[in-house]
Amino acid sequence: MPHLGSGITWNYQGKQVFASLNIKEGKITVIDMETWQVIKEIKTEGPGFFMRSHTNSPYAWTDVFFGPNNEKVHVIDKSTLEIVKLIPMKKPSGKYNVFNKISYEKGTSH
Numbered sequence: 144m145p146h147l148g149s150g151i152t153w154n155y156q157g158k159q160v161f162a163s164l165n166i167k168e169g170k171i172t173v174i175d176m177e178t179w180q181v182i183k184e185i186k187t188e189g190p191g192f193f194m195r196s197h198t199n200s201p202y203a204w205t206d207v208f209f210g211p212n213n214e215k216v217h218v219i220d221k222s223t224l225e226i227v228k229l230i231p232m233k234k235p236s237g238k239y240n241v242f243n244k245i246s247y248e249k250g251t252s253h
Contacts, residue, residue, distance in 0.1 A: 149191075150163035153196065158177060160182060161176050162203065164192065166190050169186060169187040169189045170185060170186055183224045185224060185225075187205065187226070188229065191205045201222060202227070203221055205217045214232055216231075216232050218230065
């Protein structure tokens with residue numbers, strides 16, 4: 144079950160892709176937005192809830208929201224679709240502000 148409210152988009156190998164965490168399984172699904180075909184499923188340390196990036200960043204960050212690994216954060220290279228770092232955090236949390244919610248920036252999650 145994808146968590147579509149937390150999905151992000153970016154240009155990958157000349158095509159626009161969409162990625163979303165799965166709230167029941169430890170995986171991220173990356174989809175080609177033109178054909179709606181799954182390009183890759185990235186295995187994670189557990190089900191996640193938040194996925195964040197920025198159009199100027201080569202990385203996406205995802206959490207593990209449920210299960211025994213809920214202190215982990217994945218750093219994913221958007222050019223390779225590989226996890227490049229697994230950062231343990233005692234209390235991962237997102238930063239929210241009004242500007243981010245009312246301003247549209249392509250490739251970010253709102």
